[in-house]
Amino acid sequence: AQTVTQSQPEMSVQEAETVTLSCTYDTSESDYYLFWYKQPPSRQMILVIRQEAYKQQNATENRFSVNFQKAAKSFSLKISDSQLGDAAMYFCAYPLNYGGSQGNLIFGKGTKLSVKP
């Protein structure tokens, strides 16, 4: 069965510092996408960043970047220069394989990030 594991239920970071959230997954696929979503207290799900597995280069979106280790099946999210607005639940997600299509996502249990001023 495909699984996504986030081993850190809660993390804390000082404002302006850097924090890394971990995610591992299990798959037999060779080509896929990985995602990080943010859920602030408003409950809205916001796509933060995505990674294409066949690309060697790690994805970057402004202060957010990933460390993608395909062989280790690891997909961590690094947040640089943390801001108070980064406080939220963060979910790692991986596409469910249904007959070769990968359009539905499965999620990890999430990491609650607190940002201290």
Next chain:
Amino acid sequence: NAGVTQTPKFQVLKTGQSMTLQCAQDMNHEYMSWYRQDPGMGLRLIHYSVGAGITDQGEVPNGYNVSRSTTEDFPLRLLSAAPSQTSVYFCASGGTGAHYGYTFGSGTRLTVV
């Protein structure tokens, strides 16, 4: 506005009652899913669909039913509500370019008493 529309936003049910959570998207997306979110459990997949007429069970399907008669709509039915189904429910959709990520509805907070 284009997106995923979930109704209702809040609902209180009595044990044993049935109801349908509505989900509609206007982006012509093939893929649609229902999740429930409980504290410490993340988003767990209930049922999903890869196109009109095609649905399958996710991780926690018991007590729920779905159908996908049109591309736009993907309702979730609670057959006989139980307190264990108290949760926040999210509907989401993704198109052929689903690798760009999902679009989520705003969620339904359901309480079963």
